[in-house]
Amino acid sequence: MLQPSQPIYTVAGIRTIETAAMPSAKPPLMERAGRASAEEAVRLMIDRPGALLIACGPGNNGGDGFVMARHFLQAGRKVVVAFSGDTAKLPGDAKKSWEAWRDAGGETLSDLPSAPPEGWALVVDALFGIGLQRPINGRYADWIRALNALPCPRMSIDVPSGLCADTGRVLGVAFKATHTVTFIALKPGLLTLDGPDHCGELVVKRLDLDANSYLPAPGWEVRPALFGDQFAPRRLNSHKGLFGDAVIIGGAPGMCGAPLLSGRAALRAGAGRVFVGLLDPRAPVVDLIQPELMLRPAEDALSEGQAIAIGPGLGRDEAASALLHRAVASKHTLVLDADALNLLATDDTLAGALTRRHAPVVLTPHPAEAARLLKALPDEIQANRLDAALKLAQRFDAHVILKGNGSLIAHPDGRWLINRSGNPGMSAAGMGDVLTGLLAALLAQRWPIEAAILGAVHLHGAAADLLLAKGIGPIGMGASELPDAVRMLMNQWVAQHQHY
Ligand SMILES: NC(=O)C1=CN([C@@H]2O[C@H](COP(=O)(O)OP(=O)(O)OC[C@H]3O[C@@H](n4cnc5c(N)ncnc54)[C@H](O)[C@@H]3O)[C@@H](O)[C@H]2O)[C@H](O)CC1
């Protein structure tokens, strides 16, 4: 009997269902995938009595669809299968699945049928999975457009058809799922670029982890425990020196807002002191909204602090370049953002000096800055974000945060992960400045470099998610609203931390 699947736990909006203990002689992988898909579909159809439509493709993704259809047929549900290929050309397992569907009395239509009067209970995309090789066009594209227009839940098997499982790019046209059941492990393309817009609610079915065709996209499962003692409660016998000095440097004439945003964020994320070095000779000597910030002429701020973030509103003139050279020559942990990245992109001596440093460096480019650094076009960066992030990490021997939907973190040794927090409310001016400030604050508090990077990126997005949950955004969410939400999250995590 088909039972609806029950979530074991939800992390960052992704439910992961551990497959119930399998009989010793495990059924073939496709059987397990098709059944797992059917169990998920039952959950989606609980209050929807109508028929189920499954569109099958020419490969094993289609095979999963035939297995799923057979389970529904044997459970007595009305199920319609559309398959426009040649069953004789189906690959091995998929052919067997189709034959089992046929032998169970299932019929296969060669075109998409029109919806019954009561509408479909659910439509299932079993057209293409990880085997998509080229942009989808012709009849499959017509099917996808027609399915996307249907007013009912839409479920994808493994990968929304038309989405590249590696990069999150849409090849031609892509199925817009309300739910995606992916197998064995998350694929990077489900988590970055256009993946999240096409997956809907994402469920990972581990299927007993048989063929690990993809490395799990690490880092998507971000939980306080990842940060170890960083969230241990503060000792009573504390003083601000214990929480470090963060330094933000930027603020060329007319661009002081950016470093002030970074500085304020650094305060909210717990730095003991925050120095903001401003290039503009007419810059204010105090931030009247946040007088805790210690404003300094930029060249004086360089000698402060444990961690220096340089770039917000820095500008690209001689003075900015000279400051950047001094920062790179320093022994500090360094965060390069915004104009510091643009200067780096055109200054090979800086690049050389960067790779000779001992203290860690973090680059925080958005796609256009990454394109300048790699002498590429922004579209090329977005075409394979993971590749671009890894290339930057290697080229500059630095840790990299490639910002955007599903921000990518790449380390110089080639390890990488994708952040799952955040939402379109972050598409607003100043959000990058806030991230830079968060990073400087965690580094100033002597977080290990990888925890600081993951912490800053995750908290940045999680703060935006918290604001969204309160009805603030996505329209009009302001960068200066994030730091208070970050502070709330960090203190919640401290409260959750085991005290003994
Ligand atoms: N690997 C695993 O761990 C599991 C895989 N399963 C399922 O199998 C698919 C992958 O199957 P595969 O046959 O490799 O690829 P697809 O089914 O995605 O399709 C390939 C099929 O489609 C043709 N094709 C590719 N691009 C196009 C295009 N643009 N237009 C037309 N035709 C195209 C190609 O020639 C092939 O014929 C995986 O996603 C899972 O769903 C298991 O069942 C579970 C574990």
Ligand SMILES: [K+]
């Ligand atoms: K699919």
